[in-house]
Amino acid sequence: MGSTGSISGLTTAREAGLIACQRCGQVHRLDQPVCKRCGGVLVSRDVQSLQKVWAWLIAGIIAYFPANIYPMLLTSTLVERTESTIIGGVVELFEHGSWGIALIVFVASVVIPVGKFIAIMHLAISVQKGAKDQQHGRHKTYEIVEFIGRWSMIDVFVVAILSALVQLDTIATINPGIAAISFALSVIFTMLAAQSFDSRLIWDADRTPS
């Protein structure tokens, strides 16, 4: 009961009859509908949170498939015209010996998004099942997912910058492929999924809901 006891030792704001503004952190009474300071809507628990998480997550996963199937970069030079997908680019970089860059791209484009999918799914499922263990760990996971999610956009930015800069007409041009848009959408969807997750739900598991 050690861990449970320690959790039970925590008093949630809801139990204390308080509600914190999600935006500015101002604490109100539970019956207060709107934040006095910033005017934000005060909700003690977002009952649709998990729905949103799942919806955004599924949208993100759907967008992630074309992002990997279709080419990310369309490179046309005088000599040839190449299309590189994410994985193809990683493999190419690896073959050329640029291990570091290959690793960065691989992590940013594959490991992080996939890890996010898994992490968010894990969080959502654990909340739904009412899991009572590792609440701290899961909270930390959530924090990490939310923090790191934006860095997945590094790929999209690289593509955007290259496309904008390398437009040397016939000599060399780089254009974003469909995958760039898909990947950006996928990242955005997963970020929204992470944001939609109401982390307070983690702590409600060992309590009788409402």
Added chain:
Amino acid sequence: MTDKTSSGPAPMDVRPVKPKLWQRLSLVWFVPLIALGISLWAAWQNYSDRGTLIEISFEDASGITAGETMIKFRDVDIGQVESVKFADGLGDVLVYARVDNNVAPYLDDDAQFWVVEPDVSVRGISGLQTVLSGVYIGGSWDTDADVQQYKFIGSEEPILTTANQRGTRIVLRASSGSALLAGAPVLHKGIQVGYLEEPQLSLDATEVVVNAFIEAPYDRRLTTNTRFWDTSGFSVSFGANGFLLDFNSIASLIEGGIAFDSLVSGGDPVEDGAVYDVFYDEDTARSSVFEDPVGAVVEVAVLFDQAVTGLTVGSAVRFQGIRIGQVSALNAVVVGEGADAQVVLQTVLALEPTRFGMDEDATPDEVLTLLSDFVSRGLRARLVTGNILAGTLVVELVELEDALPAILNRTSGPYPVIPTTESVISDVAATAEGVLARINALPIEELMDSTIDLMTSLESLASDQATRNIPTSVMTLVDEARNLVASEDLQAIPGDLRTAINDLNSILAEASEAELVTKLTDIIDKADAATENISLATENLPAITTEIEALAAKANGLAVESLVEEATETLATIDTLLGSDETADLPRALTGSLDELRAFLAEVREGGAIENVNAALESANEAAAAIEEAVAGLPELSNRASSLVAQTEAVLESYGDRSRFSAETISTLRDIQAAADAIANLARTIQRNPNSLLTGR
């Protein structure tokens, strides 16, 4: 809010009614739905748009890369190569490609594919863009959608004529393909209006067949009267116009080329697949206009056992002077085996049956049957001289009455063999040389020299003062004689006078004895004979009068003019001499002379000396002798004139007629004849009436 601290009845476990599922659903669910919808739609779109898979087999992949190489139709991308594989047994490379669905229905059995690579040729550089971008597969098909096909055999060479190029495709037949390369230009008045495709041997390997494509609208220039000829290479001619180098275009110089022109109007338009012969050069093509070039041809062979130098492909084949075909090939073949083996020259004749009266649709068998009938009746082939100057030969088919029996050999070799007979080849070089040598050998210069000498001596004789003085002295003598006769004493010496007259008579008799008349008659006869010879020569004139004319012109340029002039002049002088008043006055002068004689006699009578009379008679005798001498000179003149005529005749025999020289010579002869006539008349008069010399009448 539940108040846990309040007392009272146990709190009711009041739970809000669970909202229905759809009420609890968040709007956010639309996002994955839309994403899913878009994805599915994109996937379906992708699947339906991915194009039709076709298979093209090539001998080698030559730069085709899976996933990169495009298929282009009219330079528009219509597909992309998906994969490149080997066919079973590694015999071919199979290229699988997806082509646009809207194009796929047009890929029927006329679709052709080839690999476009950079090509540098004389005509220019093509496919340069593929140097950087890599090869692509070009496609060509027409705009009619027939039965769609999925498997194609790629062409190794670029297709020159795409299916929808407008124009006319024709077939050219040539005896040699050396001048023909795929892509070589077809020129019309020096402009490229088409090109040749890949030349191929005909099935029997006897000729080269090449398809050519004439682009619209120039294909309207093609008629049944159009002739094609080879313009490849260049021609160098060296002739009267100097050195002439001629070629059509640089491209045709290197790659060969074909030119065409409709040489006569009125032909019918042709359609695709029309067959034309390619002539060796433009002249041949032009000369063939009036023959039927596309008539069916039956090929037979002739084995000549002698050299056929001068016989070329295209040489005429004649039958009774009419061209009925041409030589289509010259080969050496071995006949017989072992020790009997010998190499004979096989001349292949392409006979056009329509040219010897057969129907256009007569089968080769019918033609050969007819030919073998002819052969059994004595038809033989032989070589005859075509052009006497160029030394070319033609093949002549002749019917010999006394030919040894022979048959048309239809079983040996690819062609039926027509038996041969002895050829009639005149060695034109020898003949011409002989003619020239004979002309060279003519002693024209010496002849003219001697003629001029003769004329000069004639002239000097005629203009010699002594000759001219003859009449005068005769006249004086006659005067004296007249005086003598008129004297009264003359009666006394009639006997003497009679003696003198007798003497004169004897002089005249001598003159006639000198056969003056006979000789003159001879001259006339010879002149006649000369005229006859000339007319004979006219009849027997050889056909090469033109050359002779040129020669005569050269002869004309020699001193003949002056010779003739001088001859004319001399004859005129003779005429003048003969027709001069002095000559005409000769009788009168004789009378005067007699008068003088008379006076002299009177003087004698006055002197009364018989010796004087005798002396006078002696001097009369001398005078008569002088006349005799003068008259004796006339035959000599006649002789020389006669020899002149004879020599002139010889000249004329060598020269023939039709030249101005001949005409003038004939007129000269006529003049001479007239002069001779005049002399003959004079002589005849003197002969008939010798007394007139005395009486002056």
